[in-house]
Amino acid sequence: MSEAFGIRAAAAADADAIDAVIRAAFAGTEFGHQGEAELVRMIDADGDAMVSLVAEQGDEIVGHLLFSRIDVEADGTAMSGAGLAPVSVAPDCQGQGIGGALIRAGIKLLGAQGCAISFVLGHEGYYPRFGYSPDLAARFKSPFAGPHFMAMMLDSAAPWPLGGRADYAPAFGRMG
Numbered sequence: 001m002s003e004a005f006g007i008r009a010a011a012a013a014d015a016d017a018i019d020a021v022i023r024a025a026f027a028g029t030e031f032g033h034q035g036e037a038e039l040v041r042m043i044d045a046d047g048d049a050m051v052s053l054v055a056e057q058g059d060e061i062v063g064h065l066l067f068s069r070i071d072v073e074a075d076g077t078a079m080s081g082a083g084l085a086p087v088s089v090a091p092d093c094q095g096q097g098i099g100g101a102l103i104r105a106g107i108k109l110l111g112a113q114g115c116a117i118s119f120v121l122g123h124e125g126y127y128p129r130f131g132y133s134p135d136l137a138a139r140f141k142s143p144f145a146g147p148h149f150m151a152m153m154l155d156s157a158a159p160w161p162l163g164g165r166a167d168y169a170p171a172f173g174r175m176g
Contacts, residue, residue: 005055005062006055009052014054015044017060018040018054018064019040019041021063021088021089022088025088036086039085039171040052043068048171049067051065051109052064052066055101055102057093062090063089064102065103066084067109069081070083070119071166072165074140074163079117079164080115081116081118083169084103084119084120085121087099100130104130110154115154117151117153117154117161118154119150119166120150121148121150122148130152133150134150136151136152136153136160139161139162142166143168
C-alpha cells in the first residue's frame with residue numbers, strides 16, 4: 001500500500017529536491033530530459049511562476065507542478081493566462097494519483113487568483129481528463145500549436161474565445 005502524500009506550496013529551500021524529482025521523472029522517458037529542471041529555475045528567477053506546488057511523502061518531495069504566466073490575447077482583449085509545465089513525479093511514486101492531485105490543486109489555486117485560461121503542452125490522452133481541450137487551444141496562435149497543445153477555461157461560465165494568441169513566459173524562448 002502506498003504511503004499517503006500531502007501537497008503544499010513550494011518554497012525556495014525545495015529547489016534542489018524539485019530539481020532532482022524533475023530530472024528523475026523525465027530521464028529515460030519518451031520525452032527524455034529536455035531541460036525541464038532548468039526551465040523551472042529560469043521561470044522562478046524571472047518571477048513568472050504563478051503556482052508552484054510540491055507533493056511530499058513523509059519528509060521527501062516526490063512530485064512538483066508549475067504553472068507560469070502566459071500573455072494571452074483573446075478576441076482582441078488581454079486575458080489572464082497560465083501555462084502548465086512541467087508536472088513531475090518521482091518514478092517510484094508514479095501511478096499513485098500524485099500528478100493528478102497536483103494538477104487539480106494547481107487549477108483550483110489559479111481559479112482563486114482570477115486566472116481565466118490555462119494551456120498545457122502534453123499527452124493528448126492524459127490532460128483532457130482535467131478539462132484541457134485541443135479544440136480550444138487550436139484557436140490560439142502559439143509556437144507550441146499542434147495536437148499536444150491544449151487549453152481550458154478556468155471559469156466554466158465564460159464563453160470560449162473565438163481566437164487570439166498565447167505567448168509563454170520568456171524562459172520558454174531561452175530553452176535551447
